[in-house]
Amino acid sequence: MKARIAILPGDGIGPEVTAAAVSVLRDVAARGGHEFSFSEHLIGGCAIDAQGDPLPAETLIVAKQADAVLLGAVGGPRWSDPKAKVRPEQGLLRLRAELGVYANLRPVRVHPRLAELSPLKSDRLGGVDLLFVRELTGGAYFGAKTRTADTATDETRYTTPEVERVCRRAFQLARSRGRRVTSVDKANVLETSRLWRETAQRVAHEFPDVALEHQLVDSMAMLLLTRPAAYDVIVTENLFGDILTDEAAALVGSLGLLPSASLGDGTSGLYEPIHGSAPDIAGRGVANPIGAILSVAMMLRYSLDLPEEAGRVEAAVDRVIDAGVLTRDLGGEAGTREVTAAVLAQLAALAATREAA
Ligand code: NAD
């Protein structure tokens, strides 16, 4: 198959981890006879430096025309002055909104070998297999903002159609997994959450084969640590989803491991690791590339219709972790390139096994 893939490396470790993920895509293309074409574009702080705009027009046009978009990370201390008028993060938020990618899928699986790295007792981690579906284009991130000298507001706004579509996506995904959805809100306090809960409840009637439960976000934050294996699909609004998924990263051992896919209806999918630009380790070749590599596995599955290839990339990553080729965030000594080379070697080994069969 042919696919046009837009690469937006961004800032900090973004270029290091996207380079790793692109080498995996190239390998998949070469082995399967696929034609993937790649083009690289600016986003975030580097785009502000070059063009004064965190999402240059050219980047947006290419992203919209692409079959899929891979993004590294944006932001960093250089652009973090609270008084700054333009910020790298605005570029990412605008890209998500322009692409209409309202459903952000963040799978969280604990690799048995890494259970000891979690701050939780490893007996709580057996069987953890979560899929967060985070609403990505609404809520406090996109509401009206005001600011005077001593007052600031961020409006949180949700409409029924916005909640319906993301909940529907969560229920559909639950059908291919454990058929359980936990909808997380703060319906005891927030009006937007009451709309959310009512809507989730209504959507549930379309999926009689999927069980729905509601959970308040504060208790969910605790339950994620006390009973993480008890949940399947967790659907929630933008801000709660941002916070809960970084919390979930503590279960798996490192933020550097978690991928994401952001999907809309018939638009280019956006794929990014959930971590940020990690300014503390940028430029040193030590960033964990696995979150980015697993993000391209999601790209293969959701945008390029190559589920077998996606499964192979995931299997290769599992084998690399089994073999103990780990970056420093996981207590290892391997660099970004060594881990990437190990993934490519496992892809080659998997291909050899297939040929032998
Ligand atoms: P961060 O995710 O960049 O880093 C948090 C911690 O995790 C750091 O100690 C970092 O070294 C570590 N870490 C993150 N990714 C890693 C990886 N792949 N390998 C090894 N260690 C890794 O979060 P932060 O420090 O709060 O934010 C830094 C900047 O990144 C901010 O400007 C923020 O806005 C931005 N950010 C961007 C995105 C994105 O582009 N999607 C996501 C989150 C944060």
Ligand code: IPM
């Ligand atoms: C993420 C990040 C972004 C978010 C920031 C950088 C805008 O934290 O992708 O999780 O909050 O969505």
Ligand code: MN
């Ligand atoms: Mn985040």
